[in-house]
Amino acid sequence: MNLILNRRYSFAASHRLHAAQLSDEENRRIYGKCNNPYGHGHNYVVEIGVTGPVDPETGMITNLMDLDSYVKREVLDAFDHTYLNEQIPEFAATVPTTENLCREIFRRLEKFPSARLERVRVEETGLNSFEYARDPAGGHSR
Amino acid sequence: MVRITRKIEFSAAHLYRNPKWSEEENRRVFGKCSNPHGHGHNYVLEVTIAGAPDPVTGMVLDLKELKEILQREVVDRMDHRFLNYEVPELAGQNPTCENVAQLIWKLLDPKITHGRLDRVRLYESPELFVDCTAEGAA
Numbered sequence: 291m292n293l294i295l296n297r298r299y300s301f302a303a304s305h306r307l308h309a310a311q312l313s314d315e316e317n318r319r320i321y322g323k324c325n326n327p328y329g330h331g332h333n334y335v336v337e338i339g340v341t342g343p344v345d346p347e348t349g350m351i352t353n354l355m356d357l358d359s360y361v362k363r364e365v366l367d368a369f370d371h372t373y374l375n376e377q378i379p380e381f382a383a384t385v386p387t388t389e390n391l392c393r394e395i396f397r398r399l400e401k402f403p404s405a406r407l408e409r410v411r412v413e414e415t416g417l418n419s420f421e422y423a424r425d426p427a428g429g430h431s432r
Numbered sequence: 433m434v435r436i437t438r439k440i441e442f443s444a445a446h447l448y449r450n451p452k453w454s455e456e457e458n459r460r461v462f463g464k465c466s467n468p469h470g471h472g473h474n475y476v477l478e479v480t481i482a483g484a485p486d487p488v489t490g491m492v493l494d495l496k497e498l499k500e501i502l503q504r505e506v507v508d509r510m511d512h513r514f515l516n517y518e519v520p521e522l523a524g525q526n527p528t529c530e531n532v533a534q535l536i537w538k539l540l541d542p543k544i545t546h547g548r549l550d551r552v553r554l555y556e557s558p559e560l561f562v563d564c565t566a567e568g569a570a
Binding site for chain 1: 452462463526528537558560562564
């Protein structure tokens with residue numbers, strides 16, 4: 291059987307959906323309220339899934355303390371209470387939609403050394419969620 | 433194919449330790465989970481069965497039957513138990529979410545006679561859960 295260990299975290303941040311290539315009018319039409327020039331915020335929930343063999347000495351795919359500290363360092367500490375557009379370099383020229391946020395979180399976590407990152411799911415609110423998963427062939431496309 | 437999911441809850445105690453290791457090593461690796469007195473969780477189990485609905489009953493598997501299987505195989509065995517000491521199938525291993533989910537899969541799989549076991553999702557807490565799926569499934 292296949293086994294995935296899933297863990298949920300949260301952070302709070304603000305963003306603004308605005309594509310520099312489009313006119314102000316186009317941006318307003320496409321992004322609506324999310325284009326408000328001052329930005330707005332969410333309590334994001336990040337759910338990540340990792341796989342790997344269960345170590346017979348510990349009964350674990352990965353030690354949760356290692357996973358938690360890695361996610362805290364690479365993602366939560368970097369993103370929590372920030373304005374994503376201005377404070378996260380990867381969003382300087384990329385719209386911080388939650389689709390792109392999923393991919394960026396995947397990129398930041400995929401080198402986790404003790405287990406294989408399979409998927410990143412982000413809940414922007416309790417009503418919207420987005421998921422980015424490694425494709426079954428083993429790679430993943432950006 | 434249709435998937436049906438039934439959710440149940442049980443509460444149990446556990447602790448993690450490796451008897452081959454020193455007290456310090458156990459504390460270093462398992463942290464608070466190595467407390468020798470144990471601690472507990474409200475586990476939530478979601479079991480998914482996949483199959484074609486029977487043309488007459490319209491059911492993949494009678495939920496009443498699934499409920500009885502879950503009661504017998506999981507709740508009667510684990511609810512209000514200390515998993516390390518009272519579940520013989522877990523003897524010699526740490527009752528981590530990974531190991532408990534795998535045991536639940538092994539207990540349920542042979543009992544599902546209509547449809548097939550598709551996924552076992554075991555929540556140890558709302559922030560930690562394990563998914564077991566059939567080999568080769570996406």
